[in-house]
Amino acid sequence: MAGRINDEDIALVRERARIDEIVGEYVQLRNAGGGSLKGLCPFHDERTPSFQVTPSRGLFYCFGCGEGGDVISFVEKIDNLTFVEAVQRLADKVGVQLRIVDDGRPGIEPGLRLQILEANDAAAEFYHQQVSSSEGIIARQFLDGRGFEREAAETFHIGYAPRGGHVLRDHLLAKGFSPKALVSSGLVREKGWDFFQGRVLWPIKDSGKSVLGFGARRVYDDDRLPAKYINTPETVVYKKSHVLYGLDLSRTNIGRKRQAVVMEGYTDVMAAHLSGVDTAVASCGTAFGSDHARLLQRLMGNNGALSGEVVFTFDGDAAGRKAALKVYQGDSEFVSQTYVAVEPNGLDPCDLRIQHGPEAVRELVARRIPLYRYVMDNVVHDFDLDRADGRVAAVRAAAPLVTSIRDSSLVDGYLRELSQIVGMDVDEVRREVARTRRNPAPPADLRPTLRVLPEVADPAPQAPA
Ligand SMILES: [Zn+2]
Structure with a gap:
């Protein structure tokens, strides 16, 4: 505003x-x-x-x-x-x-925010009831196929948006909401069509449990919208760079345990909570960014000093490695408290729970490793470390990862880590990194890393199934 x-x-x-x-x-x-x-x-x-x-x-x-x-x-x-x-x-x-x-800049209509929140609440309730309707069988089958019982649908207040075109709009108009509030909330399009049609929905809440918007998954083959996942458009209350799915369930636990686990999808967050990983959240329709990081740090009780850990459960594939690198290139202070949990067989937490049970999901998080080690491992991976020249080339390729760290108190730890991964003496690694810094062939923009990591078609990770 x-x-x-x-x-x-x-x-x-x-x-x-x-x-x-x-x-x-x-x-x-x-x-x-x-x-x-x-x-x-x-x-x-x-x-x-x-x-x-x-x-x-x-x-x-x-x-x-x-x-x-x-x-x-x-x-x-x-x-x-x-x-x-x-x-x-x-x-x-x-x-x-x-x-x-009025200071000359456009403002928002007073009271609109409240109307949007109330409309979202009413919509969440309506969508949830639709799961039990005859048309909602497709949502029940979707949940069933991912190992979620009826009870889970209740706990997470899963919804189903009917296909009719105006079903939600008519329901909310009958409840007294103004057409303007419905459009402003992103629930209804300008022309009057329901924004979500024929999709399974997850209500996205803030930590105070207000519904800010929805994430929606495609379940019909003939859905007009090709995207597997769509989200509420940006509104006065829904800002995708600030919202995290699951925050309402995990906020207290994140503060108490000083840990947050960031997953890639809604069903992963559900599987995590049902498996006892009660600090799980996911970004919604956008990559995890610096605003999300600040929000989690705040919840973990960072008051200037660093405390707590943020664990990412990236997929072990190229897109996952790229996402990890993106986090690494962010705020180096945040990186130092960031961990990665990668499932060796590439199973996401939802599938992991189905195939190996809740203990496996808890173990996945317990086996986390520091993000910088994961990123270094990936860079070094393509070199032959059995040969002396291979080791030197690996250190040179990884050097920008060390020199890009602005916090000098962290550099020593990273150097030691790199020397262990490569199998070289730490002083030798230090000299090699310094040499690379003086002659920055590719500058510290991590180009060597990007060369090693294959490009992926879609850089914005959407929540997977
Ligand atoms: Zn206190």
Whole structure:
């Protein structure tokens, strides 16, 4: 949203949104005497509560990690929102109509955000009911074929969008939603057609369990849209670079275990949770990016200092290797806490659960290796390490992976890792890397790596089956 929110409205939101109620949606609070409440801090890992809320002052403070503020900053921090987004969310909750101070830039209609969220909720409910309809048999068969029982469909609130063309639109109009809200939510196209038709749906929620949008899989051979997966288009509430499927189920566990497992598809996330990997999420219709990384870091309780680990379960194929490299080329601080879990036979977590049971999914995650080792392994892989010149060539090819690291405190560890993989003395590797840095044949844009990794046709990984 552009424009500025009226100051009086912000004050009114702060006054009406009761901090004990808002915090209570995320943290189990107990009476601590003196008008204060206590609970386990959602921003750092602890066994005994040092997180305190004082409703009379509208403030929270953690004596363990020092995180503190008012109700707006709590929502900002817990859900990784901007100030304006946090104010909007709270305003929706407590029924304050925000007035936007016009500063010449286009803004959004006040209240539209709330209408979209309500329409999404109603749509999710409608779609879910359709799974049990006679037409919904195709969705039930799809779930069945992937090892998901009836109960799983309930837990994950799986939906089915009927083929009729206007079925959802007519249902929501009858419930009183305006045509404008339906188009703005991405549920209905400008011309009035349902956006999703004849597809199995996953509701994508934020960590506060509001439905932001949907992921949808093709199940009919004659579907007019060829894409196996489509998602809600960008709306006021659905930004694909910010949403993660499964966050509603995993948010608390990610904070407690300081671990997040990033999978490639909706069914993988389902299989993970049903197998006991309760920190699993997936990006939706886009590659995992820096906004996703920041969101997970926030949930793991990174307060400037690094803590926790992010585990990627890439497919072992070319597309998976390319996706791993893309993460590696991102923020080097993030890379240092990033791991990869690759199934040797190329099974995704969903298939792994079907063929080898839930233990196999848990083992897959337990067998994770650091991302930089995985990427180095892939680069070095094509060289003959039994020969001295092969080892030197491998080090030269991998050198840009080391020199591209901006954080100098990490370089030594990477050098040691490389020397182990290649089987060369670490000082020798250091000299070779330095030599490559002085004569950067291909510069540190990792070109050698890209040459080793085969190009794939579709660079944007869509959620697989
Ligand atoms: Zn804390």
